[in-house]
Amino acid sequence: MKLGVFMSDFKTGSDVLNRLSAEKLGIILVGNGIYHATVKDTGKASSILDKSANFYVLAEDLESRGFNSSNVDSRVKVVTYGDVVDLMFNDYEKVIWI
């Protein structure tokens, strides 16, 4: 299956994410999930970025928290609300929120 996963937390949800597998996996970082794309805890990027997946982060949630695209890990693509709608309709058959 082609699975899109919205992730909106920083410290919870990684355990669930680690168990998910899909032929095509997209992880869309929104809300407080954006810290996975921007923050290096004790110098290390978030471990979820090591997963084999396409990563996206919502620009509006980045900006609201004082970040911009220059702060984002190179594995993550910055997207707008409009892009997220396109991803949901065009790229992923199923979408979940954790």
Next chain:
Amino acid sequence: MATRRLAFVIRSLPYKTEASRLALTHAIASQTVEIYLEDGDLVEPVVCFIGDGVMNCLKNQQAMKNYGLTSIEQHMKNSLLLDLKVLICKEDLDKFGIKEDALIMDAEDIGGETKAQIVPYSEIQKEMEAVDHLQFF
């Protein structure tokens, strides 16, 4: 004459919940409660950011543009404008690799004179021990 000291310790990330906003608005509101006190009595709040809560202190928050909400940045500046003591945990900033120039350290643009302080956790611990009322958000 008595001074009641209150500590508002913020450990939550901004925006997903209202926790950090509530802490700041309560701390600000504590200044107005003095009208209900006896002459000479005072309330002295201190706001401390620890753990993930240090993310509230990042500059350039565009919450009004994107969410239609007053940013936590604005609440922090209002706190400094009212001369509240604002402490940010140094160890947690170091852990996340956040430098001082990325932080809201003053409210000069709205006429504030007080600055936020980056301090070791041990100083925040001392504040927590010294206050009469301790609240975590």
